[in-house]
Amino acid sequence: MRIHQLSSAIANQIAAGEVIERPASVVKELLENSLDAGADAISIEIGYGGLNQIKISDNGHGIIAEDLPLAVAAHATSKITTLDDLYAINSMGFRGEALASIASVAKVTISSKTAHQEHAMMLQVQNGQHVLSPCARTIGTTIDVVDLFFNAPVRKRFLKNEKLEFQAIELVIKRFALSAPHINLIVKHNGKLVLSLPAAIHEQAKRDRMAKIFGSSFIKDAIYLDVERGAMRLYGWISGPNYQRSQNDRQWVYINQRMIKDKLINHALKQTYDGMLYPGRFPACLLYFTINTAEVDVNVHPTKHEVRFQQPRLVHDFFTSQLSAALQSDGQNNTEQTLQDDSSGVTSSFNSKLYDVAGEAINMAYSFESTNKTSDVGRPYRFLEESDERYESNFYQNKLELAEPLTSQASYVAPLRPLGSAQAKKNLYSDIDECSWVALNNQYSLVFIEQQPYIVDVLVLQQKWLLEQLQQASTPLESRPLLVPVRYSLSLKLKERIEELQHYIEQLGIRSEWSIKEDKLLIRSIPIYVPYLDLRLFLEAVADLQCIQISSLLELMSQMQRFDPKLLAIEERMALNQFLLKVQNQKSQFHGVFKALSADDCRMLLHV
Incomplete structure (x- = not known):
């Protein structure tokens, strides 16, 4: 067979295989788009674990009518314009693949209105066909994804049941909620309200949101740290030696507001707690790390879960030194308290x-x-x-x-x-x-x-x-x-x-x-x-x-x-x-x- 150019439909489905693994992947991409659009209120409606419907509405800036067809086109984005922008990314999304990938494996309807439009417009996409028509809605965007993987039955067979798929969606939403505490979130599943998180502006409200997601047991024993070194800042909460988990599912680290899974940081955590925990047990943490965007490459994986640091050793040592110092400081404080208690009998x-x-x-x-x-x-x-x-x-x-x-x-x-x-x-x-x-x-x-x-x-x-x-x-x-x-x-x-x-x-x-x-x-x-x-x-x-x-x-x-x-x-x-x-x-x-x-x-x- 001779070499030939793939059609856009096949190319988008291949891209969907990398970006859209399951319903939770759709939710992640759409939430990131809402955050980039400046939304401070997002409503999420899930039907049958996301297998039937995923509907996300926000009050962001909206998409102008002329750009709606481009929103579902491959490699079309409003986030970057030049090559230099790719190495200093300040937005959550930038690849221009998410909506195109979703539209290639589901039936998608987008309705949006900007502050400068008289009325909202709606774009319906199915099997590559676009239908644009006026509709009614306030400023913002609603994306309705129905019948995910309807044209990819093999992919659909690999999905879990409704309960497990919704659990994966819920985890994505909770991780997003802690990356953007200023956003009011409403989540419904099969028409039933399952999660309501008011916007958290003040510190106490942020702690309340964290306690609701991480659990009060973590908060009670958590150690807070906030340190800066040059252009790097690390702040958040880590567990003490007495709080241990059977899995590492509560090690949440955000880099420039983006939830990531990085081997370098995982190793730093492991090294910090070495000798403090039982074998096979893991600490928990909620850490926010900010660094110059030019010092970190987020364009490593299509899902943007992995990153690459320009100076990995510097970042690794910064994490281990600051986490160890926080643990040591907390230990000294508690030792002093214990000595006082001993003297009082x-x-x-x-x-x-x-x-x-x-x-x-x-x-x-x-x-x-x-x-x-x-x-x-x-x-x-x-x-x-x-x-x-x-x-x-x-x-x-x-x-x-x-x-x-x-x-x-x-x-x-x-x-x-x-x-x-x-x-x-x-x-x-x-x-x-x-x-x-x-x-x-x-x-x-x-x-x-x-x-x-x-x-x-x-x-x-x-x-x-x-x-x-x-x-x-x-x-x-x-x-x-x-x-x-x-x-x-x-x-x-x-x-x-x-x-x-x-x-x-x-x-x-x-x-x-x-x-x-x-x-x-x-x-x-x-x-x-x-x-x-x-x-x-x-x-x-x-x-x-x-x-x-x-x-x-x-x-x-x-x-x-x-x-x-x-x-x-x-x-x-x-x-x-x-x-x-x-x-x-x-x-x-x-x-x-x-x-x-x-x-x-x-x-x-x-x-x-």
Whole structure:
């Protein structure tokens, strides 16, 4: 076949494949057009998840009648005129592809009126045919997209159901709402009002909008920063170490008002929180970054989600340094508060006894600090706040008391392996002679096994050890009742999810019931096998799981154990020693957990 020029219809459908992936893509492009048009009020009507209809009306400047046919033509735009404009883009849209792409795969009607027109005009587009006629409307533009992908059945088959497609649309709208807080937004789905966001001009109104979208739990623990360096400014909110998510879906970063997903910034966030979060957990942030438009290229991808910086290292270092400084400053403030509380006697502790088979008691003290937000060491049970109010209980103020002491089947560190006889204890303590530990930081330790040095990721090692113990236990896991139940406020969505998973949660040794009078979840017993389980993160992560299996829940539970290698008790060290001795030859299964250091490795470390 000889080379030939593609028709405009085929070319537009190819472009639509890059720009219009699903109904949410249409909403994104149309909202950006409304923002560029200077609108401060936008109404969005969605029919059947956007599969049947997407109608967006604004009060922007409008499109003059003569330009309406050009609005749906490929590579026609009012945003740029010269090549230099392409490298200093100040608008959201500029490629001139969106409306042409949409019109090639849907039936589109555009009605618009400018301040200088006597009456509005309407353009109907279907299968490349244009019909222009007068209509009635106020200043602004309405774009009605009907029957998306009607002429591309293969594309339509790849779409999700109505619920999932609307969820994607809702996410786009919420992201847009935080990029342009001055715009009043009304959203309807199948004729029902689902979201109303009044224009937020003042700072408190902006925070209210953020709380409505991000959730009050994020706001309560969020750290605000606002810094400038030269032509760069970074401001917004980041989560503290205690707020962790199972996904990175709450890392929203805007560059010059544009929502982007950038690997450079993602790496900066990951590096900033390295060592602060559980493996597989993510922080949340809402950050606004402004930079000279000539220093960033947004013409990298048709969807404009990706950008390229002229000085990437400078931007990366700016993010890491400022985010780290904000976290450190917040930590210092909370440490000062904790010291004051300690001096006033707020910190409380309690002792419980662990009994071995011979009935010999081992006393262990657990200390709980009531206000320290930067560290959860010694605070075994923390809860995710999903509602507008923080749950009320004696948990933070008073001691967490067990109704009865732990028995021989529930040792503090190795609950599945009681200490047993004096000879057994002597053998266990002899492991200390075979393994010497030096904590390097909160995650890594230098361990000597029979004089051979190893670098060990103690957090991961402890998780793997705990998972092995849990897998060997029988379900339901043994639990101990609490004298005073922990009260936990839930959002309606999380409440329904927890009720669905009640059977699985009970299999893990967590006994709970819903108090209708208090409208709270009451935790009445806790698993003895995981003494420092972070329940806040655990319940959140369980609710996020799509496929529920006991094996996946046990693995999740092992990851939620709060652990500090620098504060290893002797029993903990004994248990990990035995586990490390057992698996030291299973290097393929424990890749990334520990590594033997040779003389060459040490030499390389010194001469890097």
